[in-house]
Amino acid sequence: MKPLFDFLIKILILSVVLWGVIFWGVNEYGFDIGSVFTAWIMIVANTLVGYLLFEYAFEKSQSVFLKVVLGGLGLRLLVLMALVAFFIVRDLVSINEFVVSFFAFYCIYVIIEILGYQKRNKQKKRVA
Secondary structure, eight states: OHHHHHHHHHHHHHHHHHHHHHHHHHHHHOOOHHHHHHHHHHHHHHHHHHHHHHHHHTTSOHHHHHHHHHHHHHHHHHHHHHHHHHHHHTTOSOHHHHHHHHHHHHHHHHHHHHHHHHHHHHHHHHHO
């Protein structure tokens, strides 16, 4: 459980820093915080699900690992696309703030997810 705890701590620290910057930006530039929060929730949930799928499949055979991780990636992207389309079509968010923050959060959090994968792989190599 230690790699999962480390991953959650990194997500928490990153989120606190990002929200500090976001609240500064709201005071300076006055954009829609609800749209940014919606994008952030979607990306954090996506990242957590991705890492949990990786943890589940980590000790499995290679074929199961690939099915879970790559199949999960495809399914997660489909769900994200459907949610983005839903929010934009229903006009529930400010499109500019939502799209920009969605892509920014995705780029940042996918790096954290990959670093979590790498750290977990390094821990397995040390044990072996």
